[in-house]
Amino acid sequence: MRNTTIAFRSVIIAIGAIAAIMIYLGGCGGGGGVSASTGTLKLAITDKASDDFKNVVVCVKEIRVVPAGHETASDDDPALPVLARFTPKEGTFDIMALQFIQTPLGEVVLPAGTYSQIRLVLYPNPKGNQAPVNYLTLNSDTGTKIPLTTPSGQQSGLKVRGPIEVKAGVINAFMIDFDPNTAVVKTGNGNNNGNNNEYILKPTGIRLIHMADILTQFGSIIGNVSNALQNWSSATVSIKRRGAINDTTPIASGQIFATYTSGKWQAPFSAFVPPSDPNDLTSGYKAFINANGFVLYSSATVPVVQGQARDLGQIVLVPQQ
Template identity: 35%
Template sequence: MTTSRLKNLALGTLVLGSLVAFSSCDTNGSKGSETARLQIALTDDPGDYKEVWIDVKEIRFNMTEADDQNWAPLPGVQAGMYNLLDLVNDKDTVLADAQIPSGKLGQLRLVLGDNNYIITNRGEKLMLTTPSAQQSGLKLNIHQAVVGGIINKLTLDFDVAKSIVEAGNSGKYILKPVIRTVLTAVGGNIKGFVLPDSVQTAVLAIQGTDTIASTYTSAGGYSIRGIDAGTYSLHYIPVDTLFKKYVKDGVTVNLGQVTTIDTVRLQK
């Protein structure tokens, strides 16, 4: 979508959703620190099977160090069947995209259902038993901070070769998941203030001719969250056409950081 078209949309409507492209925006900068966006992705190291299917039912999270209390279901989990061998060579899939309290994420529990199985290279389907994950869930220790204003991406790296164990010579296989967790920051945040604060203003973050993200001011404040690191032009477009548009070039966004812009004063 071109810059000129988005400017016209900004002047003609107050519907933010039509302006946002792959971003998370917050019209009140003070709220950004209360919650953190947690995105959980699943990936895999190759194993000597044709297919490995796991039955994801739920993910629970704990913002404390206590093992026996304070657990809560993670919202937005994409429950279902996942073939881990579709997720090799740096591919992943998003299991959840949720808002949780910012702070230190203590632990997760990955809860699996009963329908876990492998397809061998000979085409045989062999069911997997998962005693621990079927009950309270497989506990994953995180013990890292999740930060407001950015996307916190937690990758669950499933090691198939170590996770599937043959039970003696019985021909039965047990799923004992070995998962490495990697928490990284994705994108950064821009926030600032526009005067007069009584004039609602569209704020667009633009690279070249592409509008990457946008929002509107609320009582003068604005925040654009979770955009890629890089350099942007910020275009300020007042809804009240008595005020002039304003452009601020060279705004740098750094990974996992908040870029605070000097107060913009609109002119007539």
């Protein structure tokens, strides 16, 4: 598998085969509309290509938003607003089909404030010999549906960490990004249908990204953040425009979380942004990576081409002295 993988995506609300579902909460300041004390949270989903997988299919039952301080609440807790509910047909997503495409999931009016998680509650795979609803197929064997094991996915839901800041009076657009190369983990040594071999879907490969703009055209900036000697735990990645526009506020930002693999603490990232102006050679983007205890990383200004990924390669964090 490639080590550099996609972690951030842009948001496009207008496209996608799945219709967005709106569920407005009663008692949220304006009683259903956006007011001075409420904001609209919009959510979409996307994914990247994989070396090994042809299809990675998940069947989402519902999506809940978790306010800060309610991280241990059960999924049926009324304090957890429901962003969307799906029938099995509506909630079936082949995330491998979403590279450079975004599918809207829904939107909800919420009290302004901080939310810590998005929970994806999945339909369970049927028992017996029935076809699984959460499954993958391999590029080497596209005809075999291999069940995906989704620990807690049907009970407490797949927990996608924030934080999510919902600002009053505006639309707050977020993207759920699946990276199959880190979200899907193979265990055991059996064959694809044997009891000693299974594929587990883990939330560590699912990320939540805040985008400043809703994009209709975009490319991406990708890279892999690492340090072999010191665990950096988590980092904030921010992308800012440079050239005719010099941002102080990032056009895309989000957190990445280190895992210890291949002898180092590392995590991939990517940011989806509008393509650079081909008529302006100074047009581009800078990536900033901020981790506690490490020197702030700042990339060179790089251009981005529509539908292509600009790879910054391995980024080794330098400890502060």
